[in-house]
Amino acid sequence: MRFGSAFNETLMKTSIYDDRKYTLQTDLTIIGSGIAGLSAALFAVQEGLDILLLGDAGASNFASGLLDVLAAFPGKKIDHCSDPWQGMAVLPEHFPKHPYNRLQSDEIYQAVVQVMRALATADLGYNGFEKENVQVITGLGTCKQTYRVPESMWPGVKAFQDKSPCLLVDFHGLKDFSGPWLRSTLAREWPAIRTERVDFPETRGHSELFAVRLAQSLESERVRQKLAAAVAPLIRDEQFLAFPALLGLYSSGAIRAELEERLGVSIFEIPTMPPSVPGLRFLETMGGILNRYSCFRRESGKRVSHIQREETGQFALTLGEGEFSSRVLSRQVMLATGRFLGGGLQADPEQIREVVFDLPVVQPSPDQDWHQEDFFDPGGHQANRAGLEVDSVFRPLDTKGDVVYENLYAVGSILAHSDWMRMKCGAGVAIASAFKAVQSICTASNQEDRFSL
Numbered sequence: 001m002r003f004g005s006a007f008n009e010t011l012m013k014t015s016i017y018d019d020r021k022y023t024l025q026t027d028l029t030i031i032g033s034g035i036a037g038l039s040a041a042l043f044a045v046q047e048g049l050d051i052l053l054l055g056d057a058g059a060s061n062f063a064s065g066l067l068d069v070l071a072a073f074p075g076k077k078i079d080h081c082s083d084p085w086q087g088m089a090v091l092p093e094h095f096p097k098h099p100y101n102r103l104q105s106d107e108i109y110q111a112v113v114q115v116m117r118a119l120a121t122a123d124l125g126y127n128g129f130e131k132e133n134v135q136v137i138t139g140l141g142t143c144k145q146t147y148r149v150p151e152s153m154w155p156g157v158k159a160f161q162d163k164s165p166c167l168l169v170d171f172h173g174l175k176d177f178s179g180p181w182l183r184s185t186l187a188r189e190w191p192a193i194r195t196e197r198v199d200f201p202e203t204r205g206h207s208e209l210f211a212v213r214l215a216q217s218l219e220s221e222r223v224r225q226k227l228a229a230a231v232a233p234l235i236r237d238e239q240f241l242a243f244p245a246l247l248g249l250y251s252s253g254a255i256r257a258e259l260e261e262r263l264g265v266s267i268f269e270i271p272t273m274p275p276s277v278p279g280l281r282f283l284e285t286m287g288g289i290l291n292r293y294s295c296f297r298r299e300s301g302k303r304v305s306h307i308q309r310e311e312t313g314q315f316a317l318t319l320g321e322g323e324f325s326s327r328v329l330s331r332q333v334m335l336a337t338g339r340f341l342g343g344g345l346q347a348d349p350e351q352i353r354e355v356v357f358d359l360p361v362v363q364p365s366p367d368q369d370w371h372q373e374d375f376f377d378p379g380g381h382q383a384n385r386a387g388l389e390v391d392s393v394f395r396p397l398d399t400k401g402d403v404v405y406e407n408l409y410a411v412g413s414i415l416a417h418s419d420w421m422r423m424k425c426g427a428g429v430a431i432a433s434a435f436k437a438v439q440s441i442c443t444a445s446n447q448e449d450r451f452s453l
């Protein structure tokens with residue numbers, strides 16, 4: 001690995017501060033509203049910081065809604081770890097530069113719990129074991145290890161564990177989900193799973209159906225009634241009924257409870273291919289929670305097009321371009337811009353670049369391949385470990401290993417040395433790094449306040 005592009009000093013040249021130039025001034029601007037940015041925003045508003053959250057769709061819009069903390073160690077073969085905390089204890093030995101090594105295990109745990117508690121207040125419960133990953137079946141019929149699953153999937157974890165009789169219902173025309181395929185893949189392990197296919201209410205004449213659209217239509221009581229009527233005669237002696245994960249977008253808890261009452265069985269969801277409804281529920285619910293705080297502001301749909309540093313050390317950000325652009329002055333900035341899908345990193349044939357600040361990117365050296373020949377290579381791909389090098393509180397480092405700006409932080413999947421795909425640590429790294437960075441900002445602000453007294 002090497003550091004990539006030379007850091008573009010000219011982008012950051014200072015300007016004279018002028019109050020009238022800004023439409024908004026804030027303590028902290030978080031660039032990115034994926035799992036990392038939303039978590040950082042939550043931790044920050046809970047500490048009373050005045051924040052602005054930027055960004056729209058990123059990789060998190062495709063995430064499954066399962067919250068991984070740590071489930072595998074890549075290498076010549078993949079070593080699965082059923083207890084993420086035990087895995088964390090040996091991580092420094094195997095992956096000394098992994099972002100988790102900048103935190104204590106109990107800080108990571110506390111960060112995850114804080115997000116879970118907030119979600120629960122908005123009726124989006126998550127469940128799991130304290131010291132063990134959960135095994136959940138996916139829409140492909142594979143079994144995935146993760147740390148926390150939405151409450152809507154929890155009965156499925158139990159049903160799969162006990163191999164209980166279960167009816168899986170899917171829908172004519174639903175894209176990328178097939179009950180019969182899932183059953184045939186699981187047949188040996190879970191012989192008591194049976195499938196039926198029905199027409200989804202009010203979709204006659206549609207040859208293709210998409211989970212997000214069906215989830216929205218289940219917000220209507222009329223549609224739920226029709227669905228229950230179609231499924232009720234199919235249930236034999238099963239105690240469990242499974243659906244692809246599309247039971248509502250905004251009030252999924254209530255929808256599932258209502259269907260359970262109508263049908264007299266325990267209902268659970270099976271994750272689908274992206275974009276996944278439970279993943280979108282997570283993002284929507286976090287957004288709703290943040291809106292409760294008066295110190296929270298959000299600007300979606302405008303990218304940061306330019307940043308410069310004022311003489312005061314604050315950052316002046318330009319959002320959007322041309323006539324409709326606006327300017328923000330911020331004491332601190334947190335980059336939660338994600339990787340290639342989110343827009344935080346870009347690759348050209350020579351190198352991988354960080355887009356907003358042109359920060360140095362740790363990346364494969366010119367003589368190394370970015371990718372292995374086999375997509376499923378158990379060691380993962382070098383390019384997936386590329387990203388920003390940071391200090392102990394998640395501030396980006398320059399090529400000499402010095403902090404670039406004392407008030408600039410980077411969190412989430414843009415960090416180097418963390419292959420979330422292979423290690424199954426995506427949400428965990430996003431949440432934990434956000435937690436630590438916000439703590440550091442609060443500590444620094446408290447110290448400033450003490451000195452100014």
Ligand SMILES: Cc1cc2nc3c(=O)[nH]c(=O)nc-3n(C[C@H](O)[C@H](O)[C@H](O)COP(=O)(O)OP(=O)(O)OC[C@H]3O[C@@H](n4cnc5c(N)ncnc54)[C@H](O)[C@@H]3O)c2cc1C
Nearest residue numbers: 032033034036055056058059060304338342412413426427
């Ligand atoms: C298909 C898929 C499935 C996944 N499944 C799981 C899973 O099961 N479990 C799990 O734990 N993790 C999963 N993940 C990983 C997880 O989504 C990521 O680890 C997590 O999203 C962290 O992403 P992030 O918040 O750092 O960045 P992202 O989600 O990519 O967000 C980046 C944000 O930055 C914004 N942005 C970028 N540039 C700019 C700019 N110039 N100005 C303003 N805004 C900007 C974008 O608009 C976006 O809001 C999955 C990911 C994918 C793609």
